[in-house]
Structure formats: structure tokens, C-alpha cells
Amino acid sequence: xxxxxxxxxxxxxxxxxxxxxxxxxxxxxxxxxxxxxxxxxxxxxxxxxxxxxxxxxxxxxxxxxxxxxxxxxxxxxxxxxxxxxxxxxxxxxxxxxxxxxxxxxxxxxxxxxxxxxxxxxxxxxxxxxxxxxxxxxxxxxxxxxxxxxxxxxxxxxxxxxxxxxxxxxxxxxxxxxxxxxxxxxxxxxxxxxxxxxxxxxxxxxxxxxxxxxxxxxxxxxxxxxxxxxxxxxxxxxxxxxxxxxxxxxxxxxxxxxxxxxxxxxxxxxxxxxxxxxxxxxxxxxxxxxxxxxxxxxxxxxxxxxxxxxxxxxxxxxxxxxxxxxxxxxxxxxxxxxxxxxxxxxxxxxxxxxxxxxxxxxxxxxxxxxxxxxxxxxxxxxxxxxxxxxxxxxxxxxxxxxxxxxxxxxxxxxxxxxxxxxxxxxxxxxxxxxxxxxxxxxxxxxxxxxxxxxxxxxxxxxxxxxxxxxxxxxxxxxxxxxxxxxxxxxxxxxxxxxxxxxxxxxxxxxxxxxxxxxxxxxxxxxxxxxxxxxxxxxxxxxxxxxxxxxxxxxxxxxxxxxxxxxxxxxxxxxxxxxxxxxxxxxxxxxxxxxxxxxxxxxxxxxxxxxxxxxxxxxxxxxxxxxxxxxxxxxxxxxxxxxxxxxxxxxxxxxxxxxxxxxxxxxxxxxxxx
DNA sequence: GTCGAAATAAACACTG
DNA sequence: CCAGTGTTTATTTCGA
Numbered sequence: 001x002x003x004x005x006x007x008x009x010x011x012x013x014x015x016x017x018x019x020x021x022x023x024x025x026x027x028x029x030x031x032x033x034x035x036x037x038x039x040x041x042x043x044x045x046x047x048x049x050x051x052x053x054x055x056x057x058x059x060x061x062x063x064x065x066x067x068x069x070x071x072x073x074x075x076x077x078x079x080x081x082x083x084x085x086x087x088x089x090x091x092x093x094x095x096x097x098x099x100x101x102x103x104x105x106x107x108x109x110x111x112x113x114x115x116x117x118x119x120x121x122x123x124x125x126x127x128x129x130x131x132x133x134x135x136x137x138x139x140x141x142x143x144x145x146x147x148x149x150x151x152x153x154x155x156x157x158x159x160x161x162x163x164x165x166x167x168x169x170x171x172x173x174x175x176x177x178x179x180x181x182x183x184x185x186x187x188x189x190x191x192x193x194x195x196x197x198x199x200x201x202x203x204x205x206x207x208x209x210x211x212x213x214x215x216x217x218x219x220x221x222x223x224x225x226x227x228x229x230x231x232x233x234x235x236x237x238x239x240x241x242x243x244x245x246x247x248x249x250x251x252x253x254x255x256x257x258x259x260x261x262x263x264x265x266x267x268x269x270x271x272x273x274x275x276x277x278x279x280x281x282x283x284x285x286x287x288x289x290x291x292x293x294x295x296x297x298x299x300x301x302x303x304x305x306x307x308x309x310x311x312x313x314x315x316x317x318x319x320x321x322x323x324x325x326x327x328x329x330x331x332x333x334x335x336x337x338x339x340x341x342x343x344x345x346x347x348x349x350x351x352x353x354x355x356x357x358x359x360x361x362x363x364x365x366x367x368x369x370x371x372x373x374x375x376x377x378x379x380x381x382x383x384x385x386x387x388x389x390x391x392x393x394x395x396x397x398x399x400x401x402x403x404x405x406x407x408x409x410x411x412x413x414x415x416x417x418x419x420x421x422x423x424x425x426x427x428x429x430x431x432x433x434x435x436x437x438x439x440x441x442x443x444x445x446x447x448x449x450x451x452x453x454x455x456x457x458x459x460x461x462x463x464x465x466x467x468x469x470x471x472x473x474x475x476x477x478x479x480x481x482x483x484x485x486x487x488x489x490x491x492x493x494x495x496x497x498x499x500x501x502x503x504x505x506x507x508x509x510x511x512x513x514x515x516x517x518x519x520x521x522x523x524x525x526x527x528x529x530x531x532x533x534x535x536x537x538x539x540x541x542x543x544x545x546x547x548x549x550x551x552x553x554x555x556x557x558x559x560x561x562x563x564x565x566x567x568x569x570x571x572x573x574x575x576x577x578x579x580x581x582x583x584x585x586x587x588x589x590x591x592x593x594x595x596x597x598x599x600x601x602x603x604x605x606x607x608x609x610x611x612x613x614x615x616x617x618x619x620x621x622x623x624x625x626x627x628x629x630x631x632x633x634x635x636x637x638x639x640x641x642x643x644x645x646x647x648x649x650x651x652x653x654x655x656x657x658x659x660x661x662x663x664x665x666x667x668x669x670x671x672x
Numbered sequence: 673g674t675c676g677a678a679a680t681a682a683a684c685a686c687t688g
Numbered sequence: 689c690c691a692g693t694g695t696t697t698a699t700t701t702c703g704a
Contacts, residue, residue: 463677463678463679464678464679465678482692482693482694483692483693502679502680502681503680505680505681505682506678506679506680506681508692508693508694508695509679509680509681509694509695509696510678510679511693511694511695512694512695512696513678513695513696519694525693526693526694674704675703675704676702676703676704677701677702677703677704678700678701678702678703679699679700679701679702680698680699680700680701681697681698681699681700682696682697682698682699683695683696683697683698684694684695684696684697685693685694685695685696686692686693686694686695687691687692687693687694688690688691688692688693
């Protein structure tokens with residue numbers, strides 16, 4: 001009853017179309033049972049975990065140059081992302097981003113509110129085609145302004161810090177250097193990761209098409225994309241293989257040029273040795289620091305167009321070659337007229353920019369905290385003027401439930417990595433298909449956001465089955481009584497401290513329904529165990545074969561999830577790579593993303609060797625040891641399964657699990 | 673539109 | 689009888 005009403009309220013969420021990963025809404029028909037709430041897909045999400053910001057080096061001060069340099073790098077990269085995003089994924093050096101804001105008639109307020117407040121349909125209805133485009137440009141211009149101002153401040157601040165620090169301390173223990181550098185590199189990597197994630201999002205939505213020659217598919221793109229060296233290339237538009245990269249970089253008089261080159265040069269040497277402190281920028285000569293031609297100057301070169309550069313259309317995913325501006329305009333009007341597709345692309349672009357802003361704000365905040373920790377300077381609580389709309393909730397320390405201040409809050413409210421905004425609707429049985437299929441691995445996700453789920457009343461993005469399994473597998477002997485499962489739920493998730501009747505019923509239902517859960521009579525009663533093979537069976541991870549599944553998987557990866565996976569990966573195994581010269585080489589880098597991939601597709605457990613079989617998995621999962629930890633018991637469990645006591649009622653448990661359902665068992669399926 | 677998976681609800685049986 | 693546990697069925701939603 002109460003539950004019912006809760007879902008009713010949720011139901012009022014505006015329905016979004018499925019196609020473009022809508023951050024919120026999806027329809028919910030109505031009906032008795034439950035109400036859909038929100039969408040799983042793309043919800044952007046916060047940056048990685050709130051907690052650990054990488055290796056917590058507690059060293060003293062590291063070389064000022066190094067820090068400064070690295071900070072600059074991080075900022076530049078981030079800024080570049082944003083600018084590129086704002087300018088429609090134009091190539092790095094191509095700073096056509098100066099929008100003709102003057103030509104925009106749409107009120108600023110509308111421009112700023114539109115993306116969040118209005119659905120694309122609404123926008124279409126409200127705005128005429130030229131208005132829509134103008135709106136976009138306006139928004140981008142504004143963002144640019146804000147961002148550049150922000151960066152300016154940030155960089156000035158950094159510079160200040162640098163100066164003060166230089167006066168203060170000179171020599172730093174070498175050993176501290178590595179850690180700090182590592183932390184900053186991680187920071188940088190995260191930003192790059194973010195960038196890449198957006199690319200993926202675009203690809204997923206078909207808004208950015210990969211050129212045939214470039215990559216045969218997202219999977220192939222990922223690993224190389226991870227390599228920072230390749231990032232600029234990626235952002236060049238993941239296509240136009242023949243297009244010389246220099247072109248874009250050579251653009252004259254564009255402040256981005258500097259940053260682009262610098263960022264590139266930073267990434268370019270495949271090896272970033274820990275001792276790169278000697279690197280350029282002698283004590284922070286901010287060659288790129290000053291946004292020379294910043295936002296305010298919207299000078300519009302006659303004969304140029306923000307979406308036109310280097311003879312090609314810069315519309316995301318287009319890259320059609322146009323000889324001159326006139327041709328381009330024609331192309332623009334024909335190919336990118338206001339239609340569903342273009343609208344969707346615009347919307348995606350908006351979201352991309354917004355998400356990047358949010359992410360950037362968070363990362364910057366983290367950077368501040370890191371710097372503060374390194375005694376570079378007592379960081380102000382709010383170092384920057386929040387040029388971007390980052391709600392305070394974003395920085396919530398540890399999952400205290402922040403009731404969404406307003407449902408229409410422009411920014412995604414607090415949300416753990418990978419959690420869709422849908423999950424934020426606390427309360428009624430939001431019928432969110434918290435599918436584990438394309439959400440991040442439950443174990444790592446849980447590990448990452450343990451505190452969050454514990455305290456925040458949000459629904460965990462996992463199925464009951466996966467949660468139950470997790471609960472069981474977390475125990476030493478891989479078995480739990482029903483009550484213990486209940487307890488695990490309530491202990492781990494604030495969400496399950498309410499509506500107990502509902503979810504407990506669901507738990508029981510799942511236990512009974514799924515063959516992967518085996519009831520075993522025990523001395524202390526009945527306990528439940530997990531039959532891993534059955535569990536594998538019930539969710540065929542054909543991610544390799546099906547592009548759609550890959551799509552899903554990626555969509556499930558809001559950056560948070562990806563970030564989480566990525567960080568987990570770092571923590572798990574690859575972290576040392578950050579320190580190693582090879583850190584940036586494709587090999588090591590590639591090992592990160594596929595990992596996330598795999599995570600997503602098949603959470604903790606390895607994919608059935610036969611089913612998947614496919615190549616796209618590029619590198620052996622670094623999680624392997626973790627996997628084995630989880631999996632090994634699974635097969636041991638079968639032996640151990642106390643078949644005896646349970647008599648007639650449960651022949652299934654006694655016998656091989658296969659008989660419960662499918663017979664012929666894939667022998668190689670269980671982790672070999 | 674269909675189908676499968678998942679969530680939800682509910683009825684029912686069994687047991688202590 | 690009741691509460692907890694377990695099973696089963698029905699309905700709804702969603703994504704493929």
C-alpha cells in the first residue's frame with residue numbers, strides 16, 4: 001500500500017525514449033506491480049569512489065616542478081576534453097570553439113536550463129530549429145567561458161602554490177616523489193579515462209561511427225584508447241585516418257594549441273619515467289596556463305564555422321569532407337538538419353559536456369585535496385567558484401543520504417559510480433531492472449561503494465540473484481541461512497532496511513526460483529549455497545558476439561562504473577604500472593579497459609570458456625586472482641555439497657545440479 | 673510484436 | 689495460531 005503509493009509517485013517521472021541513453025526517465029506504464037523508475041543506462045555518474053583517492057602517499061613535499069607540471073598536465077588534459085567536447089569533438093588543436101554566441105537569440109537562462117529540464121522532445125517543440133542550434137552554441141560558449149575562467153583561477157592558484165612552495169621547501173626526499181607522482185598520474189589517467197568513456201558513450205549511441213579502418217568495434221577501440229598517447233587521436237574524431245594530426249595542432253593563435261601540444265607531448269613519450277621532474281616548464285612557466293584567448297572573445301572568423309575545420313565537418317561522427325565553407329554549410333543543412341538524429345546528437349553532446357564538467361569538478365576537488373595533503377597548501381574547502389554546477393552532494397563524504405534536493409536538480413545528484421539516477425529514487429519498490437548484466441561487477445562495485453550503499457538509501461544496481469550470490473560467496477564457507485542472507489542485505493544496503501516484506505519475499509522467491517541457489521540441509525537448519533555453474537548458465541555472457549550486448553555493457557558503464565573498475569584494476573594489479581615506464585604503453589594500458597569490460601559483462605566470474613570464446617577480450621583479466629578466489633570454491637563447493645541429509649524433498653541438491661534444468665553441461669564451463 | 677529475464681505480489685504449504 | 693521458511697503462480701516491466 002504504502003509501497004504502492006511510493007511507486008506511484010515515482011512513476012510521474014517523464015518518460016524518455018530508450019534510444020538515447022536517458023539519464024532519467026523511462027516510462028512506466030502503470031499498472032499494479034511496480035513502477036519503473038529511471039533508466040539504467042547512461043547515467044553519468046560520479047567519479048570514482050568517493051573514498052580512496054589513490055595511493056595515499058604521506059610523504060613530504062615533492063619537487064615543485066614535478067607537481068606543478070603534473071597538475072598542469074591534468075588540468076590541461078581536462079580542459080582540452082571539455083573544450084573539445086564543447087566544440088563538438090573537434091580536433092585538439094582546432095579551436096573553432098569560439099562560438100558565435102552573439103547570434104544567439106535564445107535567452108541564456110533557457111539555454112542553461114534546457115538540457116536538464118527539458119526533454120529533447122520538449123526542446124524541439126519549444127524551439128525552432130535555428131533556435132535549437134543557437135541554443136546549443138550559446139550553451140557551449142557559456143560553458144567555455146565558465147570553464148576557462150575556472151581554469152584560469154585554478155592555474156593561478158596552482159602557480160601561487162608553486163611559488164609559495166618554492167620559497168618554502170627545496171629538497172624533497174626522493175622516495176616521496178614516486179608516490180605523489182603516482183597519485184597525480186592517476187589523476188591524470190582518470191581524466192583521460194573519463195574522456196574515453198565519453199567517446200564510448202557516443203559510440204554506443206551510434207552518434208560517433210568508427211571508421212572501418214580505425215577499429216572494427218568498440219572493443220578494439222578500447223585498449224588503444226586507454227593509452228594516453230592515443231587520446232588526442234581519439235578525440236580527433238576517431239576517424240579520418242588519413243588526416244594528419246599535425247593539422248589540427250598547428251592552428252595558429254589558439255590557446256588550445258599550446259595545451260594540446262603539451263598534453264600530447266606529455267603523453268607522447270610512451271614512457272613517463274618517474275623522474276620526469278626535469279621535464280619542461282621550468283618552475284611552472286605557464287605557457288599554457290593563461291587562456292589567452294578566452295571565452296570572452298567570440299570573434300568569429302568570417303569564413304569559419306565552429307563545426308567546420310580542416311576541410312571536414314566536425315559534427316560528431318561525421319567528418320564529411322567539404323571543400324569550402326559553402327559546401328560545408330550545404331552539407332550541414334542537409335545532413336545535420338534538425339531531425340531526430342541531430343537532436344539526439346545534440347542532446348548527447350550536452351550530456352557529455354555536463355558530465356565532463358561534473359567529473360572535472362570532482363577531479364579538481366580531489367586534486368585539491370591531494371595537494372592539500374601534500375602540504376602544498378591548505379586547500380580551501382571550495383577551491384573554485386563552482387563554475388560548473390556541481391551540487392554539494394557530489395562531494396558528500398560518505399554516503400549520507402542526501403535527499404535529492406530537487407528532483408529537477410540540473411546535475412546528477414549523488415550517486416555512486418555506476419549507479420543510475422534511477423536508483424536514486426528511494427522509497428518504493430522502484431522497479432528498476434538492476435540488472436547485473438551490464439552493471440559493474442558486483443564484487444568490485446560493492447567493494448568500491450560499500451560505504452555508499454551502506455548508508456545511502458539507494459537501490460543497488462544488481463539483481464537479487466547476484467546479490468544473494470554475493471552474500472553467499474562472501475562467507476567463508478559459502479553458505480548462508482535465509483536469515484543470514486537477510487542480514488547481509490540489511491547490513492550492506494541501507495535500501496534494504498526498508499520495505500522488508502517486499503525484498504525478503506523477493507529474496508525467497510529468487511532462492512527458490514533460480515537453480516543456481518541450492519538449499520542444503522545443515523546441522524543448524526537449511527542453508528543456501530550457490531551453484532556457480534548454474535549461475536553462469538543463467539546469464540549467458542555472449543558479450544563477445546553480440547554488439548548489442550557490448551553496447552549495453554558500455555552503457556552500463558557510466559564513468560563511475562568504469563572509473564571504479566578502472567581503479568579496481570589499478571588497485572588489483574596494474575597499479576604498479578603507473579610507476580613503471582611502461583605505464584603508458586598500449587600493452588599495459590590496454591589491460592585496463594578490457595578489464596572493465598569483462599567486469600561489466602561478467603561480474604565476478606569468468607566467462608564460460610566455450611560460450612564466449614571470442615577474441616575481443618584482449619588481455620587476460622587482471623582480476624584473475626580475485627576471480628579464482630570466488631570461483632574456486634564454487635567447484636569445491638560442489639564436492640562439498642552435503643548431499644546426504646536432504647532426502648527426498650531435494651533430490652536436486654544431492655544430484656548433480658544439471659538435472660535441475662539443462663542437462664548437458666558444458667564441462668569446460670567452470671573455470672578451468 | 674514477441675520473448676526472456678527480472679521484479680513484485682500473493683497464495684499456499686510446511687515446520688517449529 | 690503464528691511466524692518463518694520455502695514453493696509456486698501471476699502480473700508487469702524492460703530490453704533484445
